[in-house]
Amino acid sequence: MNVSRRYFMILVPAAAVAWESVLAGTPEDSPNYKMQDHWWGMLIDTPKCIGCGNCVRACEAENDVPEGFFRTWVERYHVTDENMENPEVISPEGGKHGFPAAKEDEGKYFFVPKMCNHCADSPCTQVCPVGATFVSPDGVVLIDQSYCLGCAYCVQACPYGCRYINPEKHSAEKCTLCYHRITKGLTTACCENCPTGARQLVDLKNPKDPIHAFLKTHSVQVLKPQMATGAKAFYNELDGSVR
């Protein structure tokens, strides 16, 4: 076979490209889920929260959260002064079993569900010395359980207090935004079980997601915006006393 210099110059780059695609292999095993098409977050519609604790119980059941630790919890604020300086905040057992009845009183009451904010520029992933925690390509802050040393740097770094060290596994754990559910086309356990729709999983890369219209028409803010964490837990009508 006679290969001219001209054909050789065409064949070599073509073979290189082909070899490159062989090396790259199959990108993902779940064929219907493409990471690059998603950028997950959460909408928390605070006026809708009734403090029933269904989200906390659902999270615990879905993710085997150890007793006394929480990946999501609900706080009840009671603000009586005009300056909003000293709110009384309670969260008995993370609000898992609801809250004691409040009597008609001066001031205002409201519930604030808390969870990992799945920050785009998360402080917790920056401090991990071994690369065990990271922001996934679809915007979820996750922990590689087989790689975590349990040094708890990330637990200290999270400005929202969303991480804990599992007392049995001695590795850091946190909300995974139910990664095993959202990659299967389901919503998170907390969103699935919220009876009033106070929590909604949002996909910021999906142009059809109602979050885009919601953000444009409502008073939405994130927690601790001054920390520039790129938090993606959006709180609707959040009171100024919430820290």
Place this chain on the structure above:
Amino acid sequence: MAIFKDTGHLFRFAALFVVGTTSIFVLRAIVTPKSFGQYGHYRGAALKDLADRPVKYAGHQACEVCHTDIVTTKTAGKHAGVNCEACHGPLAKHADDPSNTPAKLDTAVLCVKCHAASAAKPKGFPQVQADDHSGGLACDTCHKPHDPAIAAGGAK
């Protein structure tokens, strides 16, 4: 020719340096997981580990495939927005194997988890003082949980 005398020790040191450096790279290649650095400074395969966990809440879409009669009742009523497992609990096992039936619910303890009166709850949310309201009777004595409003023909 010999500018420096006694250069042997320099070569020995250089050889040691080369061996040391090489062994660091070799060890690193052995120890580092294959998928480390696939997407960033972490093990790419960890994403699959996390995604592969089984679910415990099947999701209302799974329930609605079989329980179409309940869907019809529920969508007409006030509980249209409440998903099945919010009350019935995690039932992925039941969805996989319908013969694995869940326990019946006790409405006397279930309903008050949301509907117990409290000044802290949003004003528009329906709330009752359970003892005054029903005198200890279970809620489903009067209300149908899937379509609870009595005025809307929900009474038993």
